[in-house]
Amino acid sequence: MSIDPGITMERLQEQFPGARRALFRKYHIGGCASCGFQPAESLAEVCARNGGLPVEEVAACILEAHSQDEKVLIDPAEAARLRESSGGRFIDIRTREEFEAVRIPGSELMSQDLLAGMGGWNPGELLVVVDHTGDRSLDAAAYFSGHGLQQVRALRGGIDAWSRHVDPSLPRYTVE
Numbered sequence: 435m436s437i438d439p440g441i442t443m444e445r446l447q448e449q450f451p452g453a454r455r456a457l458f459r460k461y462h463i464g465g466c467a468s469c470g471f472q473p474a475e476s477l478a479e480v481c482a483r484n485g486g487l488p489v490e491e492v493a494a495c496i497l498e499a500h501s502q503d504e505k506v507l508i509d510p511a512e513a514a515r516l517r518e519s520s521g522g523r524f525i526d527i528r529t530r531e532e533f534e535a536v537r538i539p540g541s542e543l544m545s546q547d548l549l550a551g552m553g554g555w556n557p558g559e560l561l562v563v564v565d566h567t568g569d570r571s572l573d574a575a576a577y578f579s580g581h582g583l584q585q586v587r588a589l590r591g592g593i594d595a596w597s598r599h600v601d602p603s604l605p606r607y608t609v610e
Contacts (some may be wrong), residue, residue: 441476503522508587513562524540552581560585
């Protein structure tokens with residue numbers, strides 16, 4: 435697999451959801467307003483503007499991060515199977531309004547109170563992070579893993595994929 439230097443940052447992030455996190459971690463690119471990039475900028479333009487970084491090196495960093503992210507992502511059917519056989523927790527990181535409108539039964543909304551009790555959680559228990567379409571759950575999974583939880587997974591495709599593949603009775607929605 436390779437990354438075309440002319441790919442826009444918007445398309446890059448669609449194909450490799452962890453790209454922003456990888457770029458910020460290694461090169462301090464894209465994590466804040468001072469080091470941000472525009473969706474229409476190409477990877478080559480962003481590299482040139484950030485000290486002439488070698489595009490091939492940056493692309494390799496993104497691909498390595500993507501490989502690691504793939505190990506964290508879990509398909510909805512597998513998550514449902516694991517939940518049925520061994521339990522686990524589903525933590526939903528969407529807004530309260532989204533959560534109240536539609537949720538995976540038994541999931542918990544991430545809140546300050548929930549986070550305050552995190553120290554008492556079983557670090558070996560399966561924890562599946564749920565968002566709307568799977569674009570933010572990897573960041574939250576990294577947070578939980580960084581706090582000592584060992585079986586953290588991010589739901590591939592979010593609740594949208596869960597409603598298509600596991601529980602079609604859950605309504606799908608879009609956020610405007």
